[in-house]
Amino acid sequence: MNNMRNEQTIIKIKNIINIGIWAAFFCFLILQYRKVFLYYDDYGYMSMSYGWAPADWVFGNRLLFIFRYMYHSYFQVNGRLYTNFLLILSANLGGLSFMRLVMPVGILLTYYLGYRLITAGDFKGEKWLVSLFLLISYGAIPLSVANSGLYWFAAAYGYVIPIFNFLLLVSIYRSKNIPY
Numbered sequence: 579m580n581n582m583r584n585e586q587t588i589i590k591i592k593n594i595i596n597i598g599i600w601a602a603f604f605c606f607l608i609l610q611y612r613k614v615f616l617y618y619d620d621y622g623y624m625s626m627s628y629g630w631a632p633a634d635w636v637f638g639n640r641l642l643f644i645f646r647y648m649y650h651s652y653f654q655v656n657g658r659l660y661t662n663f664l665l666i667l668s669a670n671l672g673g674l675s676f677m678r679l680v681m682p683v684g685i686l687l688t689y690y691l692g693y694r695l696i697t698a699g700d701f702k703g704e705k706w707l708v709s710l711f712l713l714i715s716y717g718a719i720p721l722s723v724a725n726s727g728l729y730w731f732a733a734a735y736g737y738v739i740p741i742f743n744f745l746l747l748v749s750i751y752r753s754k755n756i757p758y
Contacts, residue, residue, distance in 0.1 A: 596706040600690070603713045607682035611729075614681075616674060619732040623662060624669040629655045640670075658736060660743075665735040681734055684742055689713060691745035698752065 622628025626647040644666060652659050668680050693712055697705050719728065727733050 592704065592706050596709050599706060599709045599713060600686070603689070603716070604682060604686050607685055608679070611678045611682050614678060614729045614731070617730050617732070619730070620665075620669075623651075623665050623732055626666065656736075661735045661739050664739060665732060677731055681728075681731070681738070684734075684738055685716075685728070688738060688742040688745060689716070691742065691749055694749060695745065695752070 616624070619628065626643065628651070644663070647666075648659055648663055651662050656662075664680075665677075668677050672679075689712060693705075693709060696708055696712070697703075727737050
């Protein structure tokens with residue numbers, strides 16, 4: 579009886595440690611993104627003027643203007659729809675403050691989906707240790723890559739969000755037990 583209580587206590591402590599690791603990582607990301615500011619591409623996408631000077635601005639219908647810009651952006655600029663739309667939408671919803679929250683949440687969820695894929699099924703290892711090593715791997719990203727990818731909103735939306743989408747689809751696929 580006493581051994582069972584001790585085992586349950588140890589499991590609870592490990593779960594608290596695991597949650598603490600994830601909470602510390604999220605706080606780190608929030609603090610880190612407080613130092614990220616807009617670059618010229620971010621201004622171009624947010625103002626929907628990047629590579630485009632429309633002959634007639636649509637003042638009455640903002641959504642129609644966004645769709646016209648997305649059409650132009652897809653065919654003339656970079657071929658991205660989804661991530662550019664999310665960038666424009668988050669900029670319009672809350673500006674820089676909101677964007678500084680979206681990216682840490684996106685990075686956290688991307689890592690969490692990776693963690694869930696690693697620890698799924700009959701995983702017998704220490705989950706808190708997986709969390710620790712997985713989240714420490716964030717520090718292995720070279721600063722030059724982080725500066726031109728993670729800390730540049732236009733690039734981060736274009737590179738991080740698709741990884742999240744991929745891992746989400748892999749998670750859904752694995753949970754459905756599709757045979758092919």
